Amino acid sequence: MxxxxxxxxxxxxxxxxxxxxxxxxxxxxxxxxxxxxxxxxxxxxxxxxxxxxxxxxxxxxxxxxxxxxxxxxxxxxxxxxxxxxxxxxxxxxxxxxxxxxxxxxxxxxxxxxxxxxxxxxxxxxxxxxxxxxxxxxxxxxxxxxxxxxxxxxxxxxxxxxxxxxxxxxxxxxxxxxxxxxDLPSGPPAARIEPAKRTEQEVEKNIAVNHAENRRQSRNLPFWLLLLLASVFGVVMALPLLQL
CATH class of the missing domain: 3.10.110.10 (Ubiquitin Conjugating Enzyme)
Known part of the structure; x- marks a missing residue:
């Protein structure tokens, strides 16, 4: 001590x-x-x-x-x-x-x-x-x-x-x-979200284009319908003319 x-x-x-x-x-x-x-x-x-x-x-x-x-x-x-x-x-x-x-x-x-x-x-x-x-x-x-x-x-x-x-x-x-x-900028959620949005936009565009094509195929112009009706009438009349 x-x-x-x-x-x-x-x-x-x-x-x-x-x-x-x-x-x-x-x-x-x-x-x-x-x-x-x-x-x-x-x-x-x-x-x-x-x-x-x-x-x-x-x-x-x-x-x-x-x-x-x-x-x-x-x-x-x-x-x-x-x-x-x-x-x-x-x-x-x-x-x-x-x-x-x-x-x-x-x-x-x-x-x-x-x-x-x-x-x-x-x-x-x-x-x-x-x-x-x-x-x-x-x-x-x-x-x-x-x-x-x-x-x-x-x-x-x-x-x-x-x-x-x-x-x-x-x-x-x-x-x-x-x-x-070396990584993409922004937090993980911000880096993933743009990719999701891009994918969704592409799918949406494909769906819109497909629907538009179907609509266009259904809604034919009136003059085209008359032309088709005329051709159909001529074809149906050919057998009668041969008699």
Whole structure:
């Protein structure tokens, strides 16, 4: 259980971070345990870590600020081994060099500076090529949001989750619009209705034409009826003339 002085100190530091955020650094305690802080470091420009979001933990002892915390990084970075404690002068590897005036912001600022300087190695660090670091930087945000190794990331850092989801939502929207352009315009009912109307109009025209033909065939001109009657009369009179 944390000592009263420890709780007060960490609460004060959290308020200070909220009031004056440190560039490239975001840090927040677990709501259920003020001794466990989670952080995100953003890679510096002009380094292989540019664009990366590196998620990790700081665990403070109940005697903080009189004893140093342990520091680890969860996101694969090519600089530190995931989940391994990192040896720094301000970590629990070196309690003899710890200074009680150091704070969360100074600890993480030192960690960020040490991370960007790839020439220094320590316990918990790893070696990798710049190309590997760049690949890991590009994949870091997706790892933090999707990996089972980061169960608290989405809860503590919703702004980074939103940053991750925006390109996916935009890509999905573009895909849907592209697919929709290949379809006839208008809602489904509007697309089907004209076809039905056209079919009905054709059938109606056929029926009208058929009825008109029948009407014309029934209503013969009067002069044609007289001509037919005359021809019929001549034909009937021929046998009588032969007698």
């Amino acid at each position: 944390a000592e009263k002085a420890c709780v007060k100190r960490l609460q004060k530091e959290y308020r200070a971070l909220c009031k004056e955020p440190v560039p490239q650094i975001v840090a927040r305690p677990l709501p259920s345990d003020i001794l466990e802080w989670h952080y995100v470091l953003e890679g510096s420009e002009d380094t292989p870590f540019a664009g990366g979001c590196y998620y990790g933990k700081i665990k403070f002892p109940p005697e903080y600020p009189y004893k140093p915390p342990s520091i680890s990084m969860i996101t694969p970075s090519g600089r530190f081994a995931p989940h391994k404690k990192i040896c720094l002068s301000m970590s629990d590897f070196h309690p003899e060099s710890w200074n009680p005036i150091w704070s969360v912001s100074s600890i993480l600022t030192g960690l960020l500076s040490f991370m960007m300087d790839d020439s220094s190695q320590t316990t918990g660090s790893v070696k990798s090529t710049d190309s590997e670091k760049r690949c890991l930087a590009k994949a870091s945000l997706a790892y933090n949001c999707e990996s089972k190794n980061c169960p608290n990331f989405k809860k503590l850092f919703p702004e980074f989750v939103e940053k991750y989801e925006q390109p996916h939502a935009l890509g999905q929207s573009v895909l849907e619009q592209s697919n929709y352009k």
